Amino acid sequence: MSSIPAPPKSSIAEERVNPSFPVRELTYWIDGGRRVTELKERIMLELERDPLWRVNDHPNLSLAETRERAMSKIRRLADLATSRPLEETMTRMSIISVVDPGFWTRFGVHFGLFFGALQGQATPSQMAYWMDKGALSMQGITGCFGMTELGHGSNVAGLETTATLDERTDEFVVHSPTLTATKWWIGGAAHTATHCAVYAQLIVKDQCYGTKTFVVQLRDTKTFALMPGVNVGDLGKKMGRDQIDNGWIRFTHVRIPRSHMLMKHTKVTRSGDVIEPPLAQLAYGALIQGRVSMVSDSANVAKRALTIATRYASVRRQFGGSASAGASETKLIDYPIHQYRLLPLMAQTFAMIFTAREVTANYEKLMGELSDLGDATGAAADDVIKNLKETHATSAGLKAFCTWMCLNIIDQCRQSLGGHGYSAYTGLAQAYSDFAVHCTWEGDNTILTLQCGRYLVATALDARKGLPLPENLSYLRGAVSATGGLSGHACKGDSAEQVSSLDTLKSAWSSVAANAILNAVRDFEAGLGKGLSKDDAYEFSSASRLHAARMHTYTYLLHRFAAQVDQSPAALRPVLTLLAQLFGAHSAVQHSGEFLQSGFYTGSQIETLKGFVSFACSEIRKDAVSLTDAFNYTDYVVNSPLGRFDGDVYEKYFELVTSLNPAKPVPYFDSLIRPLLERTDETETGPELEIDEE
Amino acid sequence: MSSIPAPPKSSIAEERVNPSFPVRELTYWIDGGRRVTELKERIMLELERDPLWRVNDHPNLSLAETRERAMSKIRRLADLATSRPLEETMTRMSIISVVDPGFWTRFGVHFGLFFGALQGQATPSQMAYWMDKGALSMQGITGCFGMTELGHGSNVAGLETTATLDERTDEFVVHSPTLTATKWWIGGAAHTATHCAVYAQLIVKDQCYGTKTFVVQLRDTKTFALMPGVNVGDLGKKMGRDQIDNGWIRFTHVRIPRSHMLMKHTKVTRSGDVIEPPLAQLAYGALIQGRVSMVSDSANVAKRALTIATRYASVRRQFGGSASAGASETKLIDYPIHQYRLLPLMAQTFAMIFTAREVTANYEKLMGELSDLGDATGAAADDVIKNLKETHATSAGLKAFCTWMCLNIIDQCRQSLGGHGYSAYTGLAQAYSDFAVHCTWEGDNTILTLQCGRYLVATALDARKGLPLPENLSYLRGAVSATGGLSGHACKGDSAEQVSSLDTLKSAWSSVAANAILNAVRDFEAGLGKGLSKDDAYEFSSASRLHAARMHTYTYLLHRFAAQVDQSPAALRPVLTLLAQLFGAHSAVQHSGEFLQSGFYTGSQIETLKGFVSFACSEIRKDAVSLTDAFNYTDYVVNSPLGRFDGDVYEKYFELVTSLNPAKPVPYFDSLIRPLLERTDETETGPELEIDEE
Helix, strand or coil, X not given: CCCCCCCHHHHHHXXXXXXXXXXXXXXXXXXXXXHHHHHHHHHHHHHHHCHHHCCCCHHHCCHHHXXXXXXXXXXXXXXXXXXXXXXXXXXXXXXXXXXXXXXXXXXHHHHHHHHHHHHHHCCHHHHHHHHHCCCCCCCCCCEEEECCXXXXXXXXXHCCCEEXXXXXXXXXXXXXXXXXXXXEEXXXXXXXXXXXXXXXXXXXXXXXXXXXXXXXXXXXXXXXXXXXXXEEEECCCECCCXXXXXXXXXXXXXXXXXXXXXXXXXXXXXXXXXXCCCCHHHHHHHHHHHHHHHHHHHHHHHHHHHHHHHHHHCCXXXXXXXXXXXXXXXXXXXXXXXXXXXXXXXXXXXXXXXHHHHXXXXXXHHHHHHHHHCCCCCHHHHHHHHHHHHHHHHHHHHHHHHHHHHHHHHHHHHHHCHHHHHECCCCHHHHHHHHHHHHCCXXXXXXHXXXXXXXXXHHHXXXXXXXXXXXXXXXHCCCCCCCCCCCCCCCXXXXXXXXXXXXXXXXXXXXXXXXXXXXXXXXXXXXXXXXXXXXXXXXXXXXXXXXXXXXXXXXXXXXHHHHHHHHCCCCCHHHHHHHHHHHHHHHXXXXXXXXXXXXXXXXXXXXXXXXXXXXXXXXXXXXHHHHXXXXXXXXXXXXXXXXXXCCCHHHHHHHHHHHHCCCCCCCCHHHHXXXXXXXXXXXXXXXXXXXXXX | CCCCXXXXXXXXXXXXXCCCCCHHHHHHHHHCCHHHXXXXXXXXXXXXXXXXXXXXXXXXXXXXXXXXXXXXXXXXXXXXXXXXXXXXXXXXXXHHHHHCHHHHHHHHHHHXXXXXXXXXXXXXXXXXXXXXXXXXXXXXXXXXXXXXXXXXXXXXHHCCCEEEEECCCCEEEXXXXXXXXXXXXXXXXXXXXXXXXXXXXXXXXXXXXXXXXXXXXXXXXXXXXXXXXXXXXXCCCECCCCCCCEEEEEECCEEEEHHHXXXXXXXXXXXXXXXXXXXHHHHHHHHHHHHHHHHHHHHHHHHHHHHHHHHHHCXXXXXXXXXXXXXXXXXXXXXXXXXXXXXXXXXXXXXXXHHHHHHHHHHHHHHHHHHHHCCCCCHHHHHHHHHHHHHHHHHHHHHHHXXXXXXXXXXXXXXXXXXXXXXXXXXXXXXXXXXXXXXXXXXXXXXXXXXXXXXXXXXXXXXXXXXXXXXXXXXXXXXXXXXXXXXXXXXXXXXXXXXXXXXXXXXXXXXXXXXXXXXXXXXXXXXXXXXXXXXXXXXXXXXXXXXXXXXXXXXXXXXXXXXXXXXXXXXXXXXXXXXXXXXXXXXXXXXXXHHHHCCCCCHHHHHHHHHHHHHHHHHHHCCHHXXXXXXXXXXXXXXXXXXXXXXXXXXXXXXXXXXXXXXXXXXXXXXXXXXXXXXXXXXXXXXXXXHHXX
């Protein structure tokens, strides 16, 4: 009954014989053009050849070694970031976010958060001052970002840290009044940062103006000694991303010049007048950028997870095969259930890839418009603000559901590796731990979904009053005027072609999303009807609001995916169409209750859709390895012996494990094991008692 | 706008003022009686007071320290295991599986797997021999369990390791013929074990008899030197459970006496005759035990996760509250969405608690019957074998869905802690990493669900032929004879009471499970109709088989939960009934498509059910902290400052983090940070070239 596995290399080679599409062309299409692909390839090669950038030994580093390794790479990258074009730096960072997400965070805290705070909130003269101090290039200053506190995360308005103007000395006094006011989770605070962008309540003449941002020096830049009144501690070990030294900070009456408050928006004059900005929404920009970048990151990380799982499934054999001795077992990828496990995730990954590209472009366009707008008001400004609100809400939903989707993809892919997924050397255990934080930072996912849902409810109510709908919510047209739901929106025809066409699926999702939003509106209004305040009515409707946000976001992903398919080169269109259909159909089957309740699909059409999902999986299975090849990650980036391009999984996995864990004598044999093995029973029975003798 | 949190201790104290049920009585009911509760309390206290058993510093130990710490506890536990009653040992191990799951595995490899293999597969004289060698008490022998190989996991029949009888010397020659035959994941092999229960293909006179078990000595018990022909290596870092030293083993023509093959079932005589056993199913017992214990483990770990998440949610405040300065923010647990996140998980946990208790009792009863049976055959034996098959299949489904359920509960609870869930000191990040292996070991979950589904299909087909249904599948009665589905099974009445009563929910789930099984039968028969072999037809129907197993298992959980509610003391019945309803209703809403397709519920009844879920959450919310109190884990077992009984989360979290990470100078300031801050730009421009001068 024993069976020798077929040679892994030929097992994977046969998968590449006859792809249904030009692989290289798909890479260009995913990346956004040949130029981008070649830039990525150049950067991947540079990283792979630089010994500083070794990553396959990460599992064996201690926390201290992990942090030091990360720090040793900062200088190289800082020099590149300031000397090379921005596009190259952004591309390098997007690759690093997959290869070494903890380092990406450590670097990003300075360049993204601290420097980003300056860019977004400093006046031109403040910006010039901090540039002159070396804030961009880390020549003199390393920054961190002091928003969250031990007792306060998502509710930024509720932060306890205060910055009180002392008019006599023209200084702010920054202070942590309680234990819960301690700044907490501050990346870079424990070991790295000289300065911190501190979020604190602005208090002037006993009046509180809400949270603003203040640059506070933490350490002497020559000696690294803590500044007076500054206490800093180390948050130690985390679930993942140990490359970044998160810390806590307490301020005890720390004095900073008034000019260290970032005053692009709110300004405080020498005489203590507070001038508030006309457009509070302008601060949204940075939030949206973070969320949009996490949609990209979700796509990029999912590409790696699927590369590992799909290639391994094309090499690993188990059960089946001919009963004769010596026959090969069946490849995992040939089992329908394994296709069903992996290939819908592949479709989700493509949905995220294309959506990420489009929302990134939209975001950049919007920021350009906002910048052109300056301080203008009027109709043009109103339009930009409306778009900003829509993008803010949509990006909130996308950030939440894409990071959840990617986290699930990582763990499903890891489980699909069987026992080997539990090894630290096969890549996905650490990927999960590193990625998980995306679901809670930069806006807790649940709170973001509720924000998105609140916007959807408000927009539906506005539309009912006759206000125009934003383009991405045009599916609400009709729905908001219909009184009894969306009659007439139903699948026309029972054939597999009719039930599963991309047009049908787009209509199906739009219809279900519209229904979900109307249900949330209904619950919100029921809350109002009970006499609840507006805020409490929103809380009352939170379950249906969250659900509406989910349905809207899936609809958005499907529509963006379909739009990219329409524009794609003809040679790619068949496989991309099938992937888009699989995304829409599989997601619909997962939420079949909604489609039945809305009346879009009948029960038998849902059965047909299930059959289509199996069919699509079996078709895409033929291209599965080629699709991972189109992702175009080098073995260095994949960083898992099970996801190697050449399929030589067992030899290389064995080599990696044995080279990182060389044979050594058992360190505690004499102290612990020998005494265990050689011990004798010593039951203390005590002396016999005279009283017992009779 | 800033707000000082209300005192955490009073926030949680007010939760305990007026529970709807007697808390202590629920503890007794969960544990199975006051005696068990008091035994658990005694053991928790013993562990907490023993310095060997400190666990709150685990995140800061290196891999080497983690393993040594674990080894240092083995002797204490081995002495207790052999000197104290079995019930106490089992109870102690069940607590340890929550407190220190990696250690539990390290200990369990010897006592559960190695010694279990002897118990299950050794003849009486073999057992006496190994007992005499010290196999129970580790006085002379420490064992490991050599089943999986680098290239073979779930398919035990396909293992490559061989054990070939050499009749001349009366020995077996154990050999790893290829790289993929290397024994892999063998817990205890790297550092601990002197002997291994090796699964290998039995080869006698050139004929292969399939995998049997052989005891092979790995190391000299006096010097710990490896035996001739034995290579052992260390698998190093894993996702979790680093307390156990998993290793790899390669055998090169290792000779062992013939009597080291465990011969309770298959026997090999001196002359090389192979005598196969009459009842191959007898080996099922050990498999079932492992699965049943993982249902208990899922319940026990989920109790801890919910204790942490629920208590923290009763202390943590965020947003809301009165707008006046200084007013408290709203407790997380008061948000409907937070109730919706946590309390269905609480209901799932109770479903697992009660199901685990019942299947454990059933398993023990069945093993008793099996043991009484001896070598008997006939009707009585057939009955036991039938029960064994049913238990084997049901336990496969339960193991898979309960471990998945628990893994999800841990991560949902972790995410509900917001950013603090990402700290290694709040408990759930490590709990996830440790628990995840339950989904792949002792039978990969997906494969187990398919086994369960195959049994369900086969049973439905048998029933159609007139064979009697096992009790847990009695809901198939009627279904197997009906030709057009289960007409007449529909919810009678539209009121919330009618839609959500426990009886309605039980019928609803039975009906949906029957439908799912019939769908799997339909797909299986469609496969046969296409001319597929029976095995291929099962593969063809794998998606619907998996689905049938899920529906059956949820139905089983609900029925077992309901049965326990019926037997519970009157004072507990209201809260337990509501929890059982929430379990059934929430799960039904999650799978609403099935209930609509089966026709059990209409769309508007599903809406009513959703309303009931929200209502049930808001009712159970009032008892939420008291329910965690009823789980009766001490702070030591909870091992998270956020899950403390007294609610003093911030002070104790701060204390723990600062005591484990005391202030130290930044270790690489001089080597890395100073050179970064003080560097100057050195752009190499090169000399001016004469040719450029014009």
